[in-house]
Amino acid sequence: MIRKITLALLLALVLVRPSAGQSPQTSGRDRPGAPESVAAGAQIFLSVFQSVRDYGLEVLPDSALWERAVNGFIRELNDPYAQAFTPAEFDEFQEGNTGNYAGIGVQITNLNETITITAVFRGTPAEESGLEVGDLIIGVNAESTEGWTTRNASDAIRGEIGTSVNLRIARQGLRAPLTPTIKRDSVHISAVVADIVSPNIGYIGLDRVARGSAQEVDSALTRFSDARGVILDLRGNPGGFLDESLRIGDLFLEPGVRLASAESRIPGQEGRNLDEAWNAQMPDRIPGKPVIVLVDRFSASASEIVAGALQDHDRALIIGERTFGKGVFQNVFRLTEKRHLRLTTGEWFTPLGRSLHRPRTMQGRPLDEDPDTFRVVTSQSGRSLLAGGGVFPDLTIANDTLTSLEREFLSVTAADGVNVALRIAEHAFSQAEKRTDEGAEPGVNAEDFETFLVALSGEGVPQSFMDSPEIREYIEWRLATRIADRMGRAGPSMEIRAQRDPVLAEAIALLSEAGSPAELYAAADRRKDILDAREPPGGEH
Secondary structure: OOOOOOOHHHHHHHHOOOOOOOOHHHHHHHOOOOOHHHHHHHHHHHHHHHHHHHHOOOOOOHHHHHHHHHHHHHHOOOOOOOEEEOHHHHHHHHHHHHOEEEEOOEEEEEEOOEEEEEEEOOOOHHHHOOOOOOOEEEEEOOEEOOOOOHHHHHHHHOOOOOOEEEEEEEOOOOOOOEOOEEEOEEEEOOOEEEEEEOOOEEEEEEOOEOOOHHHHHHHHHHHOOOOOEEEEEOOOOOOEOHHHHHHHHHOOOOOOOEEEEEEEEOOOOOOEEEEEEEEOOOOOOOOOOOEEEEEOOOOOOHHHHHHHHHHHOOOOEEEEOOOOOOOEEEEEEEOOOOOEEEEEEEEEEOOOOOEOOOOEOOOOOEOOOOHHHOEEEEOOOOOEEEEOOOOOOOEEOOOOOOOHHHHHHHHHHHHOOOOHHHHHHHHHHHHHHHHHHHOOOOOOOHHHHHHHHHHHHHOOOOHHHHOOHHHHHHHHHHHHHHHHHHOOOHHHHHHHHOOOOHHHHHHHHHHHHOOOHHHHHHHHHHHHHHHHHHOOHHHOO
């Protein structure tokens, strides 16, 4: 277990004021067991606090001064990940990491200026109460939702577990609104999207390493037992829980091999020690199947632990961009019943000893570095891997970017007040319902598409855009992906996305011709030679 430092001494020194007439130096020296240097520093801090409180021109209550002092203390640590959470911030932090919150279990979107239910999660109070996708939330607790944002609605619907919320629901085909009273409960939102993409390739998208993620990935791998290969998409994954990331890595590796290690301080001492090392314990869930992991510059922390472990053991080909490089970990300390402190306490290493950490400024910008100084390690199969912070892909492929005309289209429509993204979401929602009722596959109906373009033109989109084949193709692609998403068809959605997602498209192409990890690496080497040959001289792009 990673050691936790104690804050008892610090709190005692900071929160206890000296009695009247007692000098700071005497108070510090007389306290049994208090180091003189620490006690003196604490008394200086308290003297500054008292002077600001009593003589500062701006009069502030003690609580506000303490809050500023704590925030200033943390700001000067040169730790971009440290934070003193307020109760609301800690709740948001917990929800982001776990996918858990207290509510009823629906996803809502503001469509056609109405709060619309766009997903009902299984096994939640919302499902038990009969709420359906497409229901309109027109009232919450006797208040009309007219003019509300989704944040307004979310704040009103959520609450403490066991309490109830009263809704007014408008449903197509019903004359009178439904008025369910729903008891709030703990809700878990899955972090995993999994499906088969053509030709028989398992796709797993993991958007965060949340509680239960390893079990969800395990279930997906069981479904993919007959697939020719697996894609694990960690792009945009900011990380999450260490133990979950280790369990995810364990699903792809054999028992006994190293997953990761960590160094942290011995509490109260200056030096570091090898605090923990973790080894795989379970058999590989898909032995012999080729695996590709997709990463980008936003893949961080726990997701980097997974990618680094699979790369070090030659178990997965890494495609995409160099990862973020958050190779340090934080512990969360409880300060009071409602306040918590997040503090960086250690550093991660991959099985081959590569540090995942890339130093950054307090604003999050990477420090200057010299790639020629990066250490190189060799995997068991003889592959050379860079060790310079983050995970370097075996095959570097940048994500797709908008064309100049597409950027102009989005800029002009935004300036004219036309919310293209919202209009696409609204049209995709209605089309998904229609195609589901008809038993049709995801797709874009030609006649309905023309009607949609006419509607956009009617809102003020210049006709020149509507007549452009490039813009029409772009809009149709965005519609097709949203329709597939709304129909809950992850596989077709990924295949559509691959039309403009070169990283995903490359992964599908490589797995289509590789029947084993060795064949996958050989195919990637051939592909890398082709990409290197295309690179302009002088490193220009």
